[in-house]
Amino acid sequence: MDxxxxxxxxxxxxxxxxxxxxxxxxxxxxxxxxxxxxxxxLEVHPAANWEKDGDYFRDLVKDERIVAFVVGLPIHCDGQESDKSRESRRFAKWLSDETDLPVRLFDERFTTAAAKSRMAGAGYTRAKKKKRVDAIAALVLLESFLEACRYHNDVAGEPVTSAATGGDGLDDE
Incomplete structure (x- = not known):
């Protein structure tokens, strides 16, 4: 099955x-x-105990009427993945299981740099930038995903349950 x-x-x-x-x-x-x-x-949520945050994400789905998620996949400039990539894949699989919604992984290279660049002229204090940069990086990720979908006239990114990773979205190298 594909x-x-x-x-x-x-x-x-x-x-x-x-x-x-x-x-x-x-x-x-x-x-x-x-x-x-x-x-x-939208917001920045603490990540310390994300595996216990199922209620938070289910409430987010309900309150914001979300139909799907895109999770950033950190990839090195040479296209290789890292431990951080595997953590993101694990989180994406968990998010799909917890919310019962489709989740796509999408290349997040340079999203934080782009977020910082956008915030540079906005007059944020250093503390405010630190609190907001992750939400702005998520915005850059979402805009890139939506643009890729429009450009290719297809769903961009990679499904969490990719056959390339053994069907569970996780690859233990």
Whole structure:
């Protein structure tokens, strides 16, 4: 069975998508409108006990009417993955299991740098930048994902249950 095709067929064509910039300290979250035209940073959530935050994410889905998630996949400039990539894959699989929604992994290279660049002229204090940068990085991720979907006229990224990773989205090298 080709899980990639199955995942693409269930990824909804409309509705609000939330992007997640997963980090070990903070999780940045951004959302888009149901027509996927505008994206906005939503919030930053502490990452310390994410495995116990199922209620938080289920409430987020309900309150914001989210139909799918995009999780940033950190990839080195040479295309190689790292321990951080595996952590993001594990989080994405957990998020899919907890919310019962489709989750795509999408290359997040340079999202934090782009977020910092956007914030540079906004007049944020240093403390405010630190609190907000992860949500802005999630916004950059979501905008990139939506643009890639429009450009290719298809679902961008990689499904969490990719056949390339043994079907569970996790690869123990």
């Amino acid at each position: 899980s990639h095709t199955d995942e693409e067929s269930i990824f909804p064509a409309t509705g609000r998508v939330a992007s997640v910039d997963y980090g070990t300290v903070r999780i940045g979250i951004a959302i888009c409108d149901p027509d996927r035209i505008l994206a906005s940073p």
